[in-house]
Amino acid sequence: MDWFSDLDDSKTGFATTLTGWYEHHKRDLPWRHTRDPYSIWLSEVILQQTRVAQGRPYYERFLAAYPTVQSMAGADERDLLRLWQGLGYYSRARNMHKTAQYVAEKLEGRFPETYAGLLKLPGIGPYTAAAIASFAFNEKAAVVDGNVYRVLARVFGIDVDITTNNAKKIFSERANQLIQASDNPATYNQAIMEFGAIQCTPVSPDCLICPLQQRCRAYLTGRQRMLPVKSKKTAVRERFFNYIVIRQGDRIALKERTAKDIWQHLYDFCLIETEEPMEAFRELPEGKVLNWVLQEGILKGLSDERTHVLSHQKIRARFWLIEVPEGREVQLPEGLIFCKPSDTERLPKPILIADYLKSLQF
Template identity: 65%
Template sequence: MKAAFAPTLEGWYERHRRDLPWRHTRDPYRIWLSEVILQQTRVAQGRPYYERFVEAYPTVTDLALADERELLRLWQGLGYYSRARNLHQTARYITEQLNAEFPATFDGLLSLKGIGVYTAAAVASFAFGERVPVVDGNVYRVLARVFGITEDITTTGAKKTFAKLASELIQPASDPATYNQAIMEFGAIQCTPVSPDCLLCPLQQSCNAYQTGRQQRLPVKAKKEPVRNRYFNYLVLRQNGKLVMRERTARDIWQNLYDFWLVETDEPITALTDLNLPDELAKLVQQGRLTGNPVPLTQLLSHQRIRGQFFLVDLPDTVSMPLPTGFGQYSMDEINQLPKPVLVTTYLNEWLG
């Protein structure tokens, strides 16, 4: 299967490749320039920038001598402006320290500022013909699908898996540069992130994802939802050994589990009086007394960090309890039978067990 992979891809490339300006040169400067512009950027957006840059700075020395403000102005709208600054810095370094001569190897290129593994491989292969695989987002996607790799591509382990596979796949290629172009172009045009054109795909028969109907699911990518901090301030009302609890019904975490009266805040609070309680409840609390210090407990979810704080308030047996809707009084035996968030269970076990 691996032996048939590269020839098929290259055949496809021959028929479908787009005519792009940086594909007409082997000048490492222009290839480098195009690759940096194309980092995190779609071809349609980057192309006019490439043409303007080549026009304004035809050689690495021209770029080295460029006025930084003018360079940044040309870059305007592309984003990630450190790319432009690194471009400038590296152009000066090459001009001044390397006699305007580009390093001709992957390792030499990798040592330059703004050139990482992907760009070093691209320039080494496209400009110098080095047999080193490019591994960009397109390649992750194509390989994940064709070989049915389900590793999360954002992990270090997966990066090694893909790099190793890519390295094996490029070995039999008759022309490493064309192979690299082919697999990236294939990812960009045929094996697209959304609605890949599987019905007309030359790899259909050998594609693991297509054969198992998983092309929409691959590659696996962890969502990078930022961890949200939430502060759950719980009022734990106790009377006659019973606790006031309710079932969580909102469209939120812990649906259908039981917890206490909850006051959620965006920032930590320290005192019981910081809890914004409805009048009825506040009156009730006034008749009782806070037992011990508030108990802080944290629970880490995949995308939320819940910082719980439990305020235990004991009420005299004599006061009657007009409870808010949905709340009830539960004995410890009953509570044991209720489904509860780990955070609540931990609190109960450690402080009320």
């Protein structure tokens, strides 16, 4: 704890240095031109575990489609999910809708103006509550995201494992001490995150041009590469998805995913998941209806295996395209519905499915 004694002296300098760096290096981002709580909230939900470059076009599209919290509250949830398509972590879109409805209907369209009030809303956790409270309402609530963990761990030489609950408390307390020294918490919060994103990067930070170099514990002891400490590694589960794509004329059979699994409330095809790669499916005991479709249908195509990688899963998918002759009455397996092209386009789908459909056009 040898940094504690000089903390009072150093924290003012830390905040001042960061905000000074920020004014000179900040990127011009659309959500930095507003203090509208709705716009800020929208940007923060989109940016949860999402890079600025990936989230930015979504922010523009959402704001164009739903300029107000009332318009989002009145939206069909499927349309929100469709607009969210490709961003991942789809429960964010559903929680966003719940919060929009709550704010529009119970709070007369006005977001809570405090950290504690914001924290109660669906999809708003400690980070997002602090971001909105500071950016929109100038509350001295410190954001603690991946950038802040990294910057604080390095500058103050904190080697607590950031995946633990203890670390959450330690970093949050330190961040909240530091923000007290700033007379502009909104700018300070933006600054420390921007600093982490641009200067104090995860891999090979450019310490030689860093304004905090001489007060950085990690630099002074050569431990940049070791900090922050993160113990847990991601275990990837391998899964085999065999999709039966049933097509009749220009209609395709889709199904909403309702299980407690990935892609909840998105749409895909008739899915047979197996423990091993599957080469033939005509013997599968998957029910009379599917067997009928497979018997009467004509195999029009079999895709190569496509690998779709998620954080915790590696999905190996193959697509069997089955054509059912037009005019034929087809009873589809449970849950599947024939969709015309315009409906297929309009429904939210995993990127794996959207990409396959795109490849079908050619």
